[in-house]
Each structure stands twice: as C-alpha cells, then as structure tokens.
Amino acid sequence: MVKSLILCDCAGSQHLDVSAIEAGCGLSCSKVHTALCTTELSAAEAALREGDVLIACQQERATFEALAEDMEVDLPGFVDLRDRAGWGEGDAGPKMAALAAEALLPTPETPAVDVISEGVCFVVGPGEVVEPLASKLGSVLAVTALITDEAEVMPSHGFDVIRGQVRQVRGALGGFEVRIDRFRVLEPMGRGAQLWSDSRDGARSACDIVIDLTGGVPFVPAPEKREGYLRADPRDPVAVADLAFEAVQMTGTFEKPLYVQVEETLCAHSRAEQVGCSNCLDICPTGAITPAGDHVAIDPMVCAGCGACAALCPSTAITYQDPAVSFVLARMQMLARSYRKAGGFAPRLLVHDAHGAEMIRMAARFGRGLPADVIPMELQVISGFGHAEMLAGLAHGFAQVQVLLAPTTERDALDRELGLAEAIGGTGKLGLIDVTDPDALSDMLYGADVPDPLADPVLPMGNRRQIARLAAQALNPGGSTLPLPEGAPYGAIEVNTDSCTLCLSCVSLCPSGALIDNPDMPQLNFQEDACLQCGMCQTICPEQAITLVPQLDLSDGALGQRVLNEEEPFACVECGALFGVKSTIERVMDKLVGVNPMFATSDQARVMQMCDDCRVEAQFHSKDNPFQAAPKPRVVRTEDYFSKRKDH
Numbered sequence: 001m002v003k004s005l006i007l008c009d010c011a012g013s014q015h016l017d018v019s020a021i022e023a024g025c026g027l028s029c030s031k032v033h034t035a036l037c038t039t040e041l042s043a044a045e046a047a048l049r050e051g052d053v054l055i056a057c058q059q060e061r062a063t064f065e066a067l068a069e070d071m072e073v074d075l076p077g078f079v080d081l082r083d084r085a086g087w088g089e090g091d092a093g094p095k096m097a098a099l100a101a102e103a104l105l106p107t108p109e110t111p112a113v114d115v116i117s118e119g120v121c122f123v124v125g126p127g128e129v130v131e132p133l134a135s136k137l138g139s140v141l142a143v144t145a146l147i148t149d150e151a152e153v154m155p156s157h158g159f160d161v162i163r164g165q166v167r168q169v170r171g172a173l174g175g176f177e178v179r180i181d182r183f184r185v186l187e188p189m190g191r192g193a194q195l196w197s198d199s200r201d202g203a204r205s206a207c208d209i210v211i212d213l214t215g216g217v218p219f220v221p222a223p224e225k226r227e228g229y230l231r232a233d234p235r236d237p238v239a240v241a242d243l244a245f246e247a248v249q250m251t252g253t254f255e256k257p258l259y260v261q262v263e264e265t266l267c268a269h270s271r272a273e274q275v276g277c278s279n280c281l282d283i284c285p286t287g288a289i290t291p292a293g294d295h296v297a298i299d300p301m302v303c304a305g306c307g308a309c310a311a312l313c314p315s316t317a318i319t320y321q322d323p324a325v326s327f328v329l330a331r332m333q334m335l336a337r338s339y340r341k342a343g344g345f346a347p348r349l350l351v352h353d354a355h356g357a358e359m360i361r362m363a364a365r366f367g368r369g370l371p372a373d374v375i376p377m378e379l380q381v382i383s384g385f386g387h388a389e390m391l392a393g394l395a396h397g398f399a400q401v402q403v404l405l406a407p408t409t410e411r412d413a414l415d416r417e418l419g420l421a422e423a424i425g426g427t428g429k430l431g432l433i434d435v436t437d438p439d440a441l442s443d444m445l446y447g448a449d450v451p452d453p454l455a456d457p458v459l460p461m462g463n464r465r466q467i468a469r470l471a472a473q474a475l476n477p478g479g480s481t482l483p484l485p486e487g488a489p490y491g492a493i494e495v496n497t498d499s500c501t502l503c504l505s506c507v508s509l510c511p512s513g514a515l516i517d518n519p520d521m522p523q524l525n526f527q528e529d530a531c532l533q534c535g536m537c538q539t540i541c542p543e544q545a546i547t548l549v550p551q552l553d554l555s556d557g558a559l560g561q562r563v564l565n566e567e568e569p570f571a572c573v574e575c576g577a578l579f580g581v582k583s584t585i586e587r588v589m590d591k592l593v594g595v596n597p598m599f600a601t602s603d604q605a606r607v608m609q610m611c612d613d614c615r616v617e618a619q620f621h622s623k624d625n626p627f628q629a630a631p632k633p634r635v636v637r638t639e640d641y642f643s644k645r646k647d648h
Contacts, residue, residue, distance in 0.1 A: 014086025017093030024097020024342030090372030094344030125213025127151025173228025307384020314489030
C-alpha cells in the first residue's frame, strides 16, 4: 500500500497545494522539491528506500526506475500532475488530489494468451519489389515469395518462389492461412527459360507473417489493426525497406490480450434462423465477429480490442476486459469523489487515448493547458466508451463528460452512443471533441458553459444495462418515460389486439424472456426492462401485429409484467377443459364447417372443439379411426391343421 506522495514543482513552474492534495487523496505528501530528478535525487533515493511511494512525475520516470533498479528495490508508482494540472490556469489543488487518488487504484490484469511466431513469412507482390525484400529476409526468416506478375525471378536458396493470385487471407500473427488461385511453382531446372508447374486453384499456405506489396485493396479489413499483416506501397522503397525491420521483430512468443468475452446464452443474434441483433457484426472493423448459429463468435486473434461491439451489445452478451467496465467506473468515481473532498465543486471529465494525452502535454507546455476543473482520464481505446459509461460519469457527479477524439478514432459507435446518452441524460452535458490543435482544445474547454452537476451523486453498478438504468434514474428523478432514438437497446412493444391471434410465436423466439405466455389462459405478457428491441418478435409475427417502441421507462412498472393481449379460452365441448383461444376456434369453425368436405358433418366439426385428450379419444373410437390397424389374423389351432389334412 502506497505510504506517501513525493512532490516536485519542476523548477518552480507549478504551484502545489499540499493541504488540498492530502485532503483529497488521503496520502501524506513530502515536502515540495524543486529538482527531484537532478540535484535532489538523493531525496528520491531516500523515499525509494522506505518503499511504497508515488512519485508525482512522469517525464523523468525512466530516471527514477533506473535508480530503483540500481538500489534493488521495488519500482515506485507514478502520476503526472504537472502536464495535466499544474501547467494550467486556476486552482488545481482539487484536480491534483483527484489524479493522485486515481493513481492508487490497482489496475486489474487483462486475460491473455500466448501467440507463437516462428518466422514463416509470406511476401506477395510484383517480382521487382518482392525479390529484393525476400532476399534480404531469407537469411533470418523462412520466406515464400508469391510473384503476381510475369517478371523472371532467379532461383534462390534463401527463399521459395511461386506464382499465383491471392484469393483470401485469414488469421493473424502466428496463424495466417492464405488461399491461392492459379498456383504455380518454379521448377528447379538448369539453363534456358524458366519452367513453371501447371496452374491450379485452391492452394493453401500457412504462415506467421504476411507482407503485402501488391499496392491494391488489402486482403483483410482494417489492415492497420491486423497483427502480423504488413503492407506498404511498392513504389515507396523506404517504406518497403522498413517492412524488413518490422517483420524480423515479429518472431518469438507474444502475449495477445483477450479483449472481449462472449456469453453465448445472452446473445440475441438469432433464433430459429430469424436474425435479430447484428450490432456487433455491423460495427466490427476487423471482421473478427462472425455468426455461429443463434449467437456470434469472436476470433480473439483477429480482434483488435476497439470495444465498440461491447458498447453496442444490447444484451451485455459481449463484455470488454481491457479493462472491464467496473474498473472504468471505479476510476470515474474516485476522480469525482476526491475532487469534491479536496474542495472542488463541478468537475468535468475529459476521456482520451494516447493521442489525446500527447495533445494535453503539448497544450500544457506551449499553451494554456487544461482548465482546473477538467480532469483527464486516459483509456487504451475510446471507441468503446458507450452510453452507459457516459451516463455513469454524470451520475458520479461530473458536470460534463466529453471524449477527445484522435484522427484514427473510429467514431461510428461513439456517434450512436452519444445520441442515446443525450436522449437519456440531456443535452449540453455530453459531447465529442474533434480537434487536433492543442491550443484549439484549450480554448474550447476554457470557453465552454459548464452546467451544474448532479446534486446527489450515486454509484451505478452491475452490467451496462443496469448501470445505464441506475444513472438514468438519478438524472431523471420521478420515474418518467424517455423517448429514445431508433435502434436503442431499451423500449417497449405495442401489439395490435385486433390482429394478434395469440399464436405466441413471438414468445418462443424472444431471446431475453421479455415476452411471456400464461400456461393457464391465452395471454401475452411483457416485461419492458428485459426487452432488447432486437426485433425478432416483429419479424416472426405472422399477423404483423407488433411494433417496436424505443423508450426508457424509469418507473418500477418496467421491472414487472404487464398484459399486452388476452382473450377468453375455449371450453372443450366434451369435458369442459379450457384450451386455445375462443375467438380463433370460432373463426376457424366459421370458415371450415359446411365449406371444407372434411368437416361436412357435425361429428367431424365437433372434434375441432375438443381439447387434445378428447380429440384423440374421439378419433380412436370413430368409424374412420386413423389409429386403427388392419384386423388381427385368426390364431391357427391344431384342429385347423387336422381339418386341412382331412380335406386332402
């Protein structure tokens, strides 16, 4: 457990409010040093010897880590107070306390799997580009060069040469599979023209690394996110040469994080070949997600960990693990609570990635930095920061929650989630910041109107649906019903009772159990809190009687069942047992009796008005019993044999 926070004002360039920091983070602070990384390094050495310290400096982290290694003591923790708080305008004491308190949270480990790459490399492209690169790599990697044109390639002992056309590339680092059409192998002949084997389609090659020098459309979606897939413009010799260095680094054993987890039983992708939710399939940039029956499957080797699938999953079947949403919420809660404990009032949360962190450092060093009430929170990726996290930030007591985009951020999921979050939490409190100039970022934050935060912050917990509901109730007291944009994962359904026949097809397909039947009478019940708005009930309804209504009912009524349609059951004419729907049976009788020859007589029509047991009994004893077998043959006795002998 961390004992103390070691402070340094970086040559007097920032003001450190020690009392506010101690009040907010609960740590005892050292005296404020001025040059901890140089002339006062002995003070850092003394602190490291005591152990369990947090050093308020990120710029010289390497210096302090090297010092700890030389001393053979545990590495200290680090937190950046200068760039994120000290080099800004206003009273930064509460903000520094919040940042220090957040740094104390233990980071959970992400599940991972080992990926082994043995250096089997597949290079594809025109001969004049591929041959020099393959020759360079052949001494350290096992290279196969696929030549896409008719250029002559001299046989080499350093790599294998083939010709053909790549049809498909699947997999990732350590496990690629390449399918090749018009496959030909260079024959090992002597003098004269080169000879190639006969062409054939469907050849396969397994490799660890793929180098694409074709200059055309990539063989995989989102190639920059596919580990082990290297690509460069064949007309750029510098870029091609750089690939050799990258490829050599991709041999050995690597740790691949398992970014997401799928709970198949919760997935609402399809039922009985009726497709419902396809959010994750539509949003995945790498193609890692594929249908697998009633649920989806995610290839962990192809997944790049953007988290958009988890943000858009309406059933929480997909959960993100790098880190889990519970840890993100714990960080937000710690930041907001510590800020208020140190005397702050209305903090704003700025969510960003590594690109945003660099922008913040640039704005602090050369500009105004961040306002004292803007607390930055860095994530590995921001594309999976969904409506549940946005609303949770407001529920924790942040006046605003904004996401700083990077030029490479895939914002499809963010745009959709922002619209949903604003419909629930209100406008003016949430937003995406799309600027690349550090000064423009500072000016935007300093000039913004800041709304009042939630007066009584709450602590949302559970899965994403539960977090969103708890936060929404805190932000909208009174249990109102909020209209939501189309495609929202919350809502009700409306049933046209004039059209509905209570066939209950919708109940059998509902993946979340939101639609429920009543075994004792013809009745369709609905629990709104469980509805995913997947649309399968609407698709399967033979009468087209169901309409989706995106909304969020915050009252307790959404947690219970309500009747959407019910009718009087029909009484069996034989035993009086209740079964079926009275109106349906009467309607069928009106259409068939006297019209269909199978029901021309009253006895045949009467069978239709019986329960299952009575119907079987009546058919068994009827003249045209469908269950009746041929008459049993008479048992042959001894006298029958004697009588036959007498006759002869």
